[in-house]
Every structure is written in structure tokens, then in C-alpha cells.
Amino acid sequence: EAGVTQFPSHSVIEKGQTVxxxxxxxxxxxxxxxxxxxxxxxxxxxxHFVKESKQDESxxxxxxxxxxxxGGTYSTLKVQPxxxxxxxxxxxxSSQGAPGNEQFFGPGTRLTVL
Amino acid sequence: xxxxxxxxxxxxxxxxxxxxxxxxYSYGATPYLFWYVQSPGQGLQLLLKYFSGDTLVQxxxxxxxxxxxxxxxxxxxKPSVHWSDAAEYFCALNDYKLSFGAGTTVTVRA
Numbered sequence: 001e002a003g004v005t006q007f008p009s010h011s012v013i014e015k016g017q018t019v020x021x022x023x024x025x026x027x028x029x030x031x032x033x034x035x036x037x038x039x040x041x042x043x044x045x046x047x048h049f050v051k052e053s054k055q056d057e058s059x060x061x062x063x064x065x066x067x068x069x070x071g072g073t074y075s076t077l078k079v080q081p082x083x084x085x086x087x088x089x090x091x092x093x094s095s096q097g098a099p100g101n102e103q104f105f106g107p108g109t110r111l112t113v114l
Numbered sequence: 115x116x117x118x119x120x121x122x123x124x125x126x127x128x129x130x131x132x133x134x135x136x137x138x139y140s141y142g143a144t145p146y147l148f149w150y151v152q153s154p155g156q157g158l159q160l161l162l163k164y165f166s167g168d169t170l171v172q173x174x175x176x177x178x179x180x181x182x183x184x185x186x187x188x189x190x191x192k193p194s195v196h197w198s199d200a201a202e203y204f205c206a207l208n209d210y211k212l213s214f215g216a217g218t219t220v221t222v223r224a
Contacts, residue, residue, distance in 0.1 A: 003157075004157070033211065033212075035212070035214075041216075042214050042215065042216050042217070043204065043212075043214040043217075044214075045211040045212065045213070048210070048211055056210075056211065059211075091157070091158065093158075093212075098210075100146050100208050100209075100210050102148075102160055102163060103208075103212060104160075105150070105157040105158040105159075106157050107155075107156060107157040108157060
């Protein structure tokens with residue numbers, strides 16, 4: 001069974017550009033989460049999908065971030081326009097069943113904004 | 115509000131020696147606690163979890179953790195460290211979304 005995959009693994013963009021990160025959860029997992037780790041800080045929750053619905057987006061930093069999960073399968077996280085402070089590693093995780101169950105993480109996307 | 119604290123940013127241990135990583139939490143109810151490990155270039159891998167019941171939890175790779183409610187702690191231990199245990203370790207509290215500690219980087223010296 002394939003694990004959680006994320007694309008790209010690295011992205012380097014200029015300030016003001018747009019970047020879209022993609023996450024493919026484990027097949028059959030209804031819960032999908034986005035987390036972010038900014039350099040030197042803790043891993044922070046961004047948002048949670050159940051199927052295609054946003055259950056909690058309280059961790060989204062601002063309206064430059066837009067997450068979607070069309071059809072309840074893969075998810076995208078778009079940053080537009082990117083700022084320097086958006087640099088970090090973006091992790092996606094998925095789980096099945098109750099939201100408190102084990103979350104399986106992808107390898108992360110390292111975003112660098114210059 | 116819930117929070118997780120890992121007091122040690124970096125620990126160096128000799129191969130074959132024991133390892134203990136500290137984790138303290140703040141939460142208003144019985145917590146669901148996890149330890150994850152991230153090796154260089156890899157994603158986060160679950161080592162073990164505590165939901166309820168036995169307070170000594172066994173995990174993968176020879177790790178164990180003990181939940182102590184009176185101390186609000188969930189410390190991770192391994193009796194004998196291998197060079198492959200060099201990684202960053204995260205304690206996390208699961209309230210359907212994970213709250214992570216800052217992480218502890220473990221260096222293993224020969």
C-alpha cells in the first residue's frame with residue numbers, strides 16, 4: 001500500500017510568486033491534514049479536511065493560503081503571493097476513521113521563498 | 115489550551131548507551147500522546163502511541179514510553195542506542211489535530 005505522497009519535494013520561488021503543493025493521501029483515508037514547520041519552530045497545524053470538506057482551518061496563517069480537496073482525494077495548498085516568512089517544510093498527513101486515530105505523514109515539501 | 119514541551123533541543127549519546135527523551139504536556143482531559151521520529155530526508159514515522167490503559171507503551175525499533183499523569187509527562191526511552199537512531203524526535207498530543215513539541219535532535223557518537 002502506498003503511503004502519503006507529496007509533490008514537489010522542494011520548491012524555490014521568488015517573493016510574490018505563486019506555488020501549489022500537492023498531497024496524495026493513503027487511499028481510503030477520509031481525514032487529510034496540512035502542517036507546517038518554519039525554520040527553528042514547532043510543527044504547526046494548518047487545516048483538516050474530512051473528505052472534501054474543511055473541518056478546521058484555524059491554523060491557516062492568512063488569506064494568501066488556499067487549500068482544496070476536490071472529490072475528497074488529493075489536496076492542494078496554494079500560496080499566492082508567497083512571502084519570505086512562508087519558507088519552511090509543509091507536511092501532509094492522512095488518517096482513517098475517527099480524527100484521533102494515527103496520522104500517517106508524507107515526506108514533506110520544502111518551500112524556499114527568496 | 116493544550117501544549118507540548120520538549121525541554122531538550124539536542125542530546126548526544128554514545129552508541130550502546132541508554133537514551134531518554136523528555137516530553138511534558140498540558141491538556142484538560144486524558145491525552146492521546148504520540149512519539150514520532152524523523153530521519154534525515156524522511157517523513158515523520160510513528161514510534162508509539164498512548165491512548166489509555168497500560169501506562170508503559172512499547173513501540174517500534176526498541177523504544178518505549180511511560181505515561182505519568184501526576185507529572186504530565188510522556189518520556190521516551192531506549193535501553194541501547196544504535197547509530198541509526200540518530201534523528202529528530204517529536205512528542206505530540208492528538209486532539210484530532212496534532213500539537214507538537216519543538217523536537218529533540220539525537221546525535222549518536224561511536
